[in-house]
């Protein structure tokens with residue numbers, strides 16, 4: 001019986017510095033540690049009340065387990081596999097929603113029977129789910145969460161990471177976050193902009209040069225590899241490096257040594273390598289522009305960064321965050337029609353383009369609201385379907401509170417979709433999880 005072991009397990013929980021709970025086979029919270037209570041106990045939920053609740057109610061406000069709410073449920077996976085599970089979730093806390101790396105381990109009896117689950121919640125500091133943070137990554141869409149989960153797995157190891165994504169998707173920000181979350185986080189993070197590096201400068205920039213190595217080399221110059229010693233070397237736009245320089249890079253990565261220009265002694269390099277590109281490297285390899293051996297060396301752990309089009313539901317959050325971070329943007333907001341225009345826009349330049357658009361909007365929005373006319377012309381198209389127009393005409397005859405309107409609308413739609421939440425969420429352009437939350441509010 002698990003109840004016979006509670007005091008022994010409570011001592012175990014108290015020894016864990018991160019928020020931890022013991023959960024019964026039917027999702028009830030059996031015990032919590034101090035770190036957990038300090039986050040989840042609020043004015044409207046005492047430690048005693050917490051013990052009668054389910055993990056999904058406390059963490060998500062759901063009335064059913066996560067897997068029935070369109071999310072991966074670590075407890076269910078644990079039940080199925082009998083193994084420890086890790087899943088990235090968005091949790092409700094009195095501080096607002098936060099990304100949490102949930103680790104669940106079965107607690108077994110002497111005969112090997114699962115009696116409960118030990119849940120440890122690792123707070124994800126690399127990314128925020130709301131607009132408060134002054135810097136760093138923000139996002140909450142499933143595509144962003146998938147990327148974040150991979151990032152968390154790669155960060156603590158020294159594995160070479162290859163960031164793949166269109167321009168402006170945040171590759172440099174992700175590289176920085178990977179570095180910060182690694183054991184090398186307190187050591188230097190050095191970026192090499194490979195696309196802007198002339199062939200003639202490649203070696204001296206990367207490896208440094210000795211005094212008198214060439215005309216104009218008046219003193220010894222430290223290279224970027226030496227500057228990154230002990231930390232992370234981030235090679236941005238690695239697909240742009242010409243073939244002759246690729247050989248030199250490969251030698252550096254394979255041997256861990258290099259020679260400065262004009263130097264005779266090999267020097268030892270110690271860095272973690274992160275590369276990024278918007279190019280299709282396997283294609284470049286096929287066409288003979290990129291060395292296959294270098295490609296395999298740098299791509300041990302590829303991470304795809306979603307384009308803004310793949311994470312459209314993050315647009316309001318990104319816009320709010322960027323406005324707060326831009327000079328003069330703290331008191332400016334995005335009007336709802338302007339937001340609808342941006343939701344419909346393709347964003348080839350991704351988040352950087354969004355930031356530039358908002359920067360321009362701030363200067364034009366005299367009354368503190370960026371309206372459609374403050375957007376560049378090519379973003380001003382906001383298509384409403386005839387159906388939506390007719391619907392709106394009917395609705396404005398009788399003003400309904402927005403909550404009620406959403407309630408009627410979603411209930412009708414769900415009926416029309418024969419209860420198929422996945423299909424309805426796809427048509428509404430929101431995640432199944434968001435739809436679930438909205439529907440949960442109705443019941």
Ligand SMILES: Nc1ncnc2c1ncn2[C@@H]1O[C@H](COP(=O)(O)OP(=O)(O)OP(=O)(O)O)[C@@H](O)[C@H]1O
Pocket residue numbers: 136137138139165166167168169170171172173174236278321351352355
């Ligand atoms: N998830 C995010 N949250 C907040 N800001 C972001 C996010 N992703 C990107 N940005 C912002 O978008 C801009 C572009 O990001 P970044 O320079 O990292 O993109 P990139 O993919 O490296 O671009 P390029 O390939 O052109 O070098 C920066 O201002 C960055 O701060």
